Amino acid sequence: MQLSRIFVILLFSGLAACSSGPTNEYQTYPELNARELYESALESMKTGNFGSAIRRLEALDLRYPFGAYSQQSQLDLIYAYYKRGDSESAISTADRFIRQNPRHANVDYAYYMKGLVNFNSEVGFFQEVFAAKLSERDASSARTAFEDFAELMRRYPESNYAADARQRMIFLRNRLADYEIHVARYYMTRDAYLAAANRAKYVVEHYPKTPAVADALNIMASAYDILELTDLAADARTVLKHNFPDYES
Numbered sequence: 001m002q003l004s005r006i007f008v009i010l011l012f013s014g015l016a017a018c019s020s021g022p023t024n025e026y027q028t029y030p031e032l033n034a035r036e037l038y039e040s041a042l043e044s045m046k047t048g049n050f051g052s053a054i055r056r057l058e059a060l061d062l063r064y065p066f067g068a069y070s071q072q073s074q075l076d077l078i079y080a081y082y083k084r085g086d087s088e089s090a091i092s093t094a095d096r097f098i099r100q101n102p103r104h105a106n107v108d109y110a111y112y113m114k115g116l117v118n119f120n121s122e123v124g125f126f127q128e129v130f131a132a133k134l135s136e137r138d139a140s141s142a143r144t145a146f147e148d149f150a151e152l153m154r155r156y157p158e159s160n161y162a163a164d165a166r167q168r169m170i171f172l173r174n175r176l177a178d179y180e181i182h183v184a185r186y187y188m189t190r191d192a193y194l195a196a197a198n199r200a201k202y203v204v205e206h207y208p209k210t211p212a213v214a215d216a217l218n219i220m221a222s223a224y225d226i227l228e229l230t231d232l233a234a235d236a237r238t239v240l241k242h243n244f245p246d247y248e249s
């Protein structure tokens with residue numbers, strides 16, 4: 001009986017403690033107005049304290065969703081999430097900004113940041129501290145990043161971020177082609193020669209200006225030889241020799 005009374009007292013004490021604290025993020029800085037919240041968030045970002053910046057920007061977004069600092073604070077929040085390593089929140093905030101502000105002068109930044117977040121997820125921290133070759137890792141993030149940058153280029157070819165996006169797309173295109181070669185070689189080791197040839201052919205057709213094309217043609221020639229598709233093998237070797245005369249398998 002005594003234990004039951006103690007449990008009830010502790011339970012209600014815990015509930016009281018919870019109810020006395022802030023229930024929503026916007027209650028964290030009740031003493032600051034919109035301008036003060038925004039300026040303090042910028043100061044936190046300048047010093048690299050992105051956690052503090054995020055809390056202030058989130059508070060600003062919740063307390064003043066239609067205020068003078070609303071749209072810019074959302075753009076800054078995308079960057080703060082990115083720098084903090086919260087990819088999911090960065091992308092969802094970018095998507096929300098694009099959805100709510102499709103004609104905003106800086107909406108191209110939101111498209112660019114989506115690509116940058118996925119690009120960073122793809123490359124990782126020094127390729128996961130060199131734990132595995134980049135070409136051997138799943139390429140889904142690379143594909144998503146490429147599509148994000150491509151969307152930016154389609155919509156805003158004159159964007160200030162277009163040049164950087166274009167360079168990253170070149171890297172990603174090479175990365176995607178290398179991954180296809182990795183898969184094709186795996187199929188060769190598993191005696192799945194037709195699958196290997198088709199994967200290599202995909203590289204030739206979809207990534208024609210990448211260094212991986214030479215390897216793709218060589219795989220096609222080898223696979224077609226084994227499959228006794230002599231004409232296709234000869235064609236692959238002819239194209240390989242013509243375009244890459246110094247290639248050594």
